[in-house]
Amino acid sequence: MVRIAITAACLAVLLSALSPKDGHAFRCGSGLVTEGDRSGKVLIECGPPTFKEAGGVKTTEKSRTTRGKKTLKSSGTESIHEKSGKVERWTYNCGEHDLIYVLTFEGGILKKEETMGYGKGRSGCQGRR
Numbered sequence: 001m002v003r004i005a006i007t008a009a010c011l012a013v014l015l016s017a018l019s020p021k022d023g024h025a026f027r028c029g030s031g032l033v034t035e036g037d038r039s040g041k042v043l044i045e046c047g048p049p050t051f052k053e054a055g056g057v058k059t060t061e062k063s064r065t066t067r068g069k070k071t072l073k074s075s076g077t078e079s080i081h082e083k084s085g086k087v088e089r090w091t092y093n094c095g096e097h098d099l100i101y102v103l104t105f106e107g108g109i110l111k112k113e114e115t116m117g118y119g120k121g122r123s124g125c126q127g128r129r
Helices: 002-018 039-048
Strands: 023-030 032-033 053-067 079-091 099-106 109-118
Touching: 023 039, 032 039, 032 109, 039 079, 039 099, 039 109
Parallel strands: none
Antiparallel strands: 023 032, 053 079, 079 099, 099 109
């Protein structure tokens, strides 16, 4: 009995190590897309989304303190803006017996996958009923 418990625990550790990072993955038909995949691969694996929303360009702002140098700002900090690329959100309605999935792309790279509750009507997801 102890052997079975040890084997089960080892199997659980092995499976968790092999799963995609942070457990975020979206199964499309027989394929699987994960964070870091390009939008072209997602389109091939999942087909066209039910809804596509373009956002603009994401910028991240960093501040740094300059020491020993005069700056125009009295606080002694300057801002640096970095562009990450065009932001898009693709929504897949996988039907009333499945979920609505929202995939967020930055610069054509899948950055985030989230769900928005159960879908409505017939599935618009490739490989799902």
